[in-house]
Amino acid sequence: MLSVTSVPDPTCGAGEVLIRMRGTGLCGSDLAVYAGRRPPPRRPWILGHEGAGRVAAIGVGVEGLTVGQDVVIEPDYCCLACPPCREGRTSACAGRAAVGLTVPGLLSEYAVAPVEFVWPVAPDVPLKDLVCVEPATVAWAALRRSGITPGLSCLVTGAGSQGLLLCRALVEHGVTVYVQEPNAARLERACSLGALSAPQGGETFPYLFETSGASGAVEQGLRRLAPYGTAVLIGLGTAPLELSPRDLVAGQVTLIGSMVYDHPGDFARTVGALRSPSSSPLGAVVSDGYPLDDVDEAFAAAATASGKVWVDLG
Ligand SMILES: [Zn+2]
Ligand SMILES: [Zn+2]
Missing domain, CATH: 3.40.50.720 (NAD(P)-binding Rossmann-like Domain)
Structure with missing residues (x-):
């Protein structure tokens, strides 16, 4: 059973971005935690890694993003310094932080992310497309x-x-x-x-x-x-x-x-194709958006729904 609870809003430090989340998709790894097959690092825990939102604040040293801009989050924070990272195989980084699994997730009103992993997107891309960018x-x-x-x-x-x-x-x-x-x-x-x-x-x-x-x-x-x-x-x-x-x-x-994706090329490719006229919308695989208050229902539906279930954070 999940509960919606109040937590203090995160603040962004140097090199970080505070994001007002708009929508978060649910996937198999979230369901594994929900069903008790994969224990979270601590309780209470914030799930979710397939998120889109708007920049609410930027930390010192953040360039190229402005408050109010629509963004998606690349939720695997690799170290960018180890041998696999330097060879472009960031998915093999031993120090990789997995959002929603090893660091707090995106199924919340506000989230904070390092600027390297925050991707600006055009304001007219439908939210249901944006919640599919990560998968x-x-x-x-x-x-x-x-x-x-x-x-x-x-x-x-x-x-x-x-x-x-x-x-x-x-x-x-x-x-x-x-x-x-x-x-x-x-x-x-x-x-x-x-x-x-x-x-x-x-x-x-x-x-x-x-x-x-x-x-x-x-x-x-x-x-x-x-x-x-x-x-x-x-x-x-x-x-x-x-x-x-x-x-x-x-x-x-x-x-x-094939484990996740490698930073930054794979995310750049998906974000770049979002508005390509030759591509069908990613949102074609989306099922229903649930309000946060119905998050338990959303998790129950995600196990069998035909298409991705996501939570609309308003
Ligand atoms: Zn996922
Ligand atoms: Zn690394």
Whole structure:
């Protein structure tokens, strides 16, 4: 059970930005904390990392942002100094702060973020598009890391909000997307984004994108991978896989684990494409916006909704 409670408003220090939050999306990692599968660092705790808002104040030394400007937050604060960060693989930074999981989240009226991770956006982008920027960046990074090129086909397993955003990104990239999803409403939404329902026969695919994190889906997906295929795993399941080394060796599988995204290129790409006339709106994957007072209902809906559930913070 969640409660809406009053906490002192944060203040911004040097190099930080205070943001009046407008909307925050819910995702699997939030649900894991909510359901007690992933303990928060302390209680009470503020969840949420998929947030958009407006600049309310700026700290000393902050340049390029003004009060009132619309922004989205890149909620993985890497250290920018360690070897992976210096090599551009900030997602592998051991000192990475994960907003809503290791530092307080964005499901609150005000939040504070380091200026490097605050992205200005145009004022006319709909809020429901903005709350999808973070998970859309996860999808984009998976696509980028896969190396898949237009004209190829792939299998996407799982059409929760991450799977839907991945279907959308792949379709826009010119890939023929087959999707496997047991929830009929989610499957239907994926098809409305241009994906096709995966055939149930023995067809194989040169690429697999696994978004559910369910071990069975990973095993099944790998069995449908064509020889020399590439499997990109995004879903963060913890149950062990039943897989022999031979399964991978004989299939000559390239296995890619795709964790979040790398700063700053991936976020820059998603933010830059927000108003591109050739792109369909990110908000097409959004289900309902819930008011903060109904946050429990929002979390209950997020587990099964066809599309991303988000909280409208007014
Ligand atoms: Zn997320
Ligand atoms: Zn680092």
